Amino acid sequence: MKANMDILILSERIAQIFQLLSSPARIAILLTIGRGEACVCHLEAVLGWRQAYLSQHLMTLRKAGLLQDRREGRYVYYRLRDEAVLALVGQAAELNGITPQNVDALTNPNPHTRCECPHCAPQFTALLQP
Amino acid sequence: MKANMDILILSERIAQIFQLLSSPARIAILLTIGRGEACVCHLEAVLGWRQAYLSQHLMTLRKAGLLQDRREGRYVYYRLRDEAVLALVGQAAELNGITPQNVDALTNPNPHTRCECPHCAPQFTALLQP
DNA sequence: AGAATACATTCATGAAAGCGAATATGGATA
């Protein structure tokens, strides 16, 4: 039965994407990078996780082709390879009753700006404190 | 840091959806139901899996609110509670280089038709054989 | 009522993934 096989193979490939996105940590990373660019220390500061932990998830996302990295000096900047993933995240959120505005509000909007994390640019740190 | 907490909570909820869809079996089930309606024996015949295995995944999808079931005699018919999930699956496929047509071709198109599986309507069985 | 059929649920196990600790690499500065 060919149609049978097709649907299984197709489903497998589709599930791979969802598998990648099934981790809260990776979703948070993708939103924090958003339409911009971020070094690891930025994510470290914003999300409050250890560097090694972030690097593991970044490696996963990079190997899967969702992220691309760019080295500049001793910093490595990550950005989305395809911003369509943000649309996918938004649609998933809607399915769960979350409005697109809520997602957008937490998505980094800057298209490919330099990282402004507390390490890279300490003057921005104060803004994060309530 | 409020924004920090928000993004973690939001990411958690979004990841839940992806977690649900990270199983090839569940993707195949959703596509096979598609815009129509299917009883368990239909899925059993089309996908070639044992009944208990299907029932487990159906339970997961039902409890998560993605599927709704309707009893008619001793048959239980499943349908999508919100067809938006098909759009989500299609978008995930596109991210992985699969064209929407390829997905559509394997998505049951009939809106809420009665199940026509080999058990429920044996005359259709012949059509499945190449 | 009893048997048969369609479906649901529970339980156990094995594989995979999350996550922490430790360590390695690679560029920059002195």
Place this chain on the structure above:
DNA sequence: TATCCATATTCGCTTTCATGAATGTATTCT
């Protein structure tokens, strides 16, 4: 060259999840 800092990788443990086996429940038919 030596050292520091940003980032990457490996290892190991724990937990989670997928899957199979067995069993339970609801409905129809005789």
